[in-house]
Amino acid sequence: MTVCLLVVCLGFAGRLVRADSERELVFGMSAAFTGANSELGIEFYRGLMAYLEYFNAQGGADGWTIKVTPANDGYNPAPCFQNTVRFITQDNVFALFSYVGTPTTTHILPLLQKFENQNIFLLFPFTGAQPLRSEPYGKYIYTARASYYEETAGLVDQLVKIGRTRIGVFYQSDAYGRNGWDGIRRALKKHELAIVSEASYRRGASSAQDFTDEARHIVEAEPDAIIIIGTYASQSAFIRDVRNVGYADLLAGISFADSDKTLDLLKAAGIRDGKDYSVNLINSQVVPSYTDLSLPGVRLYQKVLEGYTGQPISPGEGYIPRKFSYVSFEGFLNGLLLGEVIKRMADDPRRDRIPEVMRSITHFDMGIGETVSFGDKYQGLNAIYFTTVKDGSFQPVTDWEQWRQ
Missing domain, CATH: 3.40.50.2300 (Response regulator)
Known part of the structure; x- marks a missing residue:
């Protein structure tokens, strides 16, 4: 340098x-x-x-x-x-x-x-x-x-409200993933909770990557929700593999993962495997629904x-x-x-x-x-929006109670 x-x-x-x-x-x-x-x-x-x-x-x-x-x-x-x-x-x-x-x-x-x-x-x-x-x-x-701190805090707060306190994390092993991981850790700490299981992956993974071992490792701790800090390729691959090892609970991603592309890849995998990988998915967004x-x-x-x-x-x-x-x-x-x-x-x-x-x-x-x-700040917007798959696309969450533990 x-x-x-x-x-x-x-x-x-x-x-x-x-x-x-x-x-x-x-x-x-x-x-x-x-x-x-x-x-x-x-x-x-x-x-x-x-x-x-x-x-x-x-x-x-x-x-x-x-x-x-x-x-x-x-x-x-x-x-x-x-x-x-x-x-x-x-x-x-x-x-x-x-x-x-x-x-x-x-x-x-x-x-x-x-x-x-x-x-x-x-x-x-x-x-x-x-x-x-x-x-x-x-x-x-x-x-x-x-910020990612705001996105992850929003997700954690909503999950805890509905009784989901055992949070696992799957994250990209670089500055992006670690920042998201730290946001989750900080948010859980405010509720006197901690991450129950975690696994990471190297940046650049494709949607064909096999994350079966990572999925099994996280699921062993019996989390009632898993937050993914990844990109659309890695997020879709992990969702596919964690569902295939039998995990049926909530999976959540953040805005950078591009929920639209993630869903496209999951639909394609679902057609190939004869499964629906789009259930119980949440994605935070930093802009309202288009x-x-x-x-x-x-x-x-x-x-x-x-x-x-x-x-x-x-x-x-x-x-x-x-x-x-x-x-x-x-x-x-x-x-x-x-x-x-x-x-x-x-x-x-x-x-x-x-x-x-x-x-x-x-x-x-x-x-x-x-x-x-x-004004005297360097960030202009703070709102976080939550979406879930409905009628084949990510749409605003209207009722978190559907996932109450």
Whole structure:
């Protein structure tokens, strides 16, 4: 890393924002567009680009338009670091934007600190990890979504309320998984409880991975609920295998796992195995249901997505763009929020004005039932939503009592 930082120091020319035209602001996005969990990056990018193309077509912000330069990191830290070096030293982006994933994003945090005097900020990453919300790096990052601590606490509190106090955990063995594991541990401790069993796996597992041994290990302790901190590929594989070893109780995942893709994989496995793997599943979300047409933000999202004709980035084998999804909805809201940031500095867009503008965003209504407020904080939203499979899709939980122990 020392060598990479030296390259960055030598390569940075201290220029002002780079634009492809005189009134175009360019943002750098590093995400997984290939690999076992590429649909996360592809759908997230698709959602934010749908809004930004809509924004630009409306004239942008006083004539300022927004361009996002995407770079693939495959959900691996080293390529993400290299992408970020290039964004700063060569592309001279206005800001980093909508990075995807904890292991990748946490790896570039020292760069933000290194270039503090150049006002390099990361806006609205797709991760709820705590290092992005804590010293010494939190002041360089503005997050829109709720944290993993908030998601896991929400799940634990609801489970305990219905008498489910023996919680097992299956988690990814990296910064993402450990952060989720720690959130569960902290939440249980408040109830004077502890994790009863756990197992982990290496990042990059595919949906074909065999997790039978891990499933048996967790089930041996007789948990009455298991929380999964994984990606859609690993989560679907574990759900399949833990059901196949006879576990019928509650299984819960968090937002980053992409519940829509998880369910697709479970349906495919169910057809192959002659089983229904979709029962007793819960997934927390950080955005409301994209089917709730009572919300103006959802109506706008559906209208814009239906009219969006952009080609998916790095589509990969078998990828079919989703009409709507939780992941693309979150990306869409990120784009909407970025548009608001630029509107508020359109008279004089400069990197050093980003903190001032972010502080000015309080009670901003995106039409989702919760307003965005930064002020003296670095996280704008806090709401957690809970969904379960009903009629073939993840829909809002209306009655937790159905799972009372």
